[in-house]
Amino acid sequence: SVMREITGIDKMEEQLQNILGVEKVIIVSGNTDVSPWVKSELGRACAMRMNQSLQGENIIAVTGGSTMAAVAEMLTPEVSKDFVFVPARGGIGEDVQNQANTICAKMAERTHSKHRVLYVPDQVSSETYQTIMKEPHIKEVLSLIKSASMVLHGIGDAITMAERRKTSREDLYKIQQADAVGEAFGYYFNESGEVVHKVHTIGLQLDDLEHAEHVIAVAGGSSKGKAIRAYMKQAPKNTVLITDEGAALQLLKG
Numbered sequence: 001s002v003m004r005e006i007t008g009i010d011k012m013e014e015q016l017q018n019i020l021g022v023e024k025v026i027i028v029s030g031n032t033d034v035s036p037w038v039k040s041e042l043g044r045a046c047a048m049r050m051n052q053s054l055q056g057e058n059i060i061a062v063t064g065g066s067t068m069a070a071v072a073e074m075l076t077p078e079v080s081k082d083f084v085f086v087p088a089r090g091g092i093g094e095d096v097q098n099q100a101n102t103i104c105a106k107m108a109e110r111t112h113s114k115h116r117v118l119y120v121p122d123q124v125s126s127e128t129y130q131t132i133m134k135e136p137h138i139k140e141v142l143s144l145i146k147s148a149s150m151v152l153h154g155i156g157d158a159i160t161m162a163e164r165r166k167t168s169r170e171d172l173y174k175i176q177q178a179d180a181v182g183e184a185f186g187y188y189f190n191e192s193g194e195v196v197h198k199v200h201t202i203g204l205q206l207d208d209l210e211h212a213e214h215v216i217a218v219a220g221g222s223s224k225g226k227a228i229r230a231y232m233k234q235a236p237k238n239t240v241l242i243t244d245e246g247a248a249l250q251l252l253k254g
């Protein structure tokens with residue numbers, strides 16, 4: 001639009017696409033850190049993108065977090081083309097409103113489609129883990145996750161996420177010592193994009209992303225600049241990044 005041209009957002013999107021080496025970058029105006037409603041705009045942009053990219057039946061794997069919760073709020077029945085929403089990974093310590101299970105239920109409700117739940121406790125012994133993995137229900141959800149045509153996920157600042165998840169003192173120490181700056185799917189990344197820590201749980205693994213036809217990462221706010229840059233070094237090339245001006249300006253600073 002003319003507005004986007006005047007404010008230079010179109011140019012910023014193009015520049016960031018080149019710098020980050022991803023399929024597409026979509027920038028909404030504002031800074032989530034300063035204006036909380038910008039998160040809803042991120043949600044709206046994601047809903048629009050889903051509407052454009054998806055046809056017919058689709059399995060959509062979703063992570064947790066407040067940004068994904070904002071995406072859920074913006075979905076409407078028009079976006080639905082017969083979806084099944086599944087949590088991308090087992091429990092990774094979020095409060096109930098930020099859990100992928102809750103968000104998937106909301107997304108299904110708002111698009112008049114289906115969802116599945118994945119209840120896996122955060123800290124389990126390896127025996128319990130083996131038993132859980134044999135559950136037919138868990139197996140079925142895992143196979144849905146692996147065949148997802150779309151993955152929707154958030155990105156967070158590493159320390160913020162480690163603290164929000166009430167990570168054990170040892171793991172927190174490990175994450176700090178390794179200079180982790182970013183987090184996505186329970187993987188923690190340093191500035192070079194190397195995985196320095198991983199939350200042990202079932203579900204989507206980083207390598208699985210390559211097999212999803214569509215991957216949308218949604219994250220905004222200037223405080224997430226470093227995190228986004230770090231994660232994007234690992235991100236599959238087909239990733240669409242939906243962000244805001246606050247984060248985009250940090251990313252362009254290089």
Ligand code: F6P
Pocket residue numbers: 063064065066067068092094153154155156157161183184185186
């Ligand atoms: O814990 C799930 C998760 O998607 C993380 O992988 C990510 O770092 C975080 O939530 C993002 O949360 P928010 O959108 O609230 O910043």
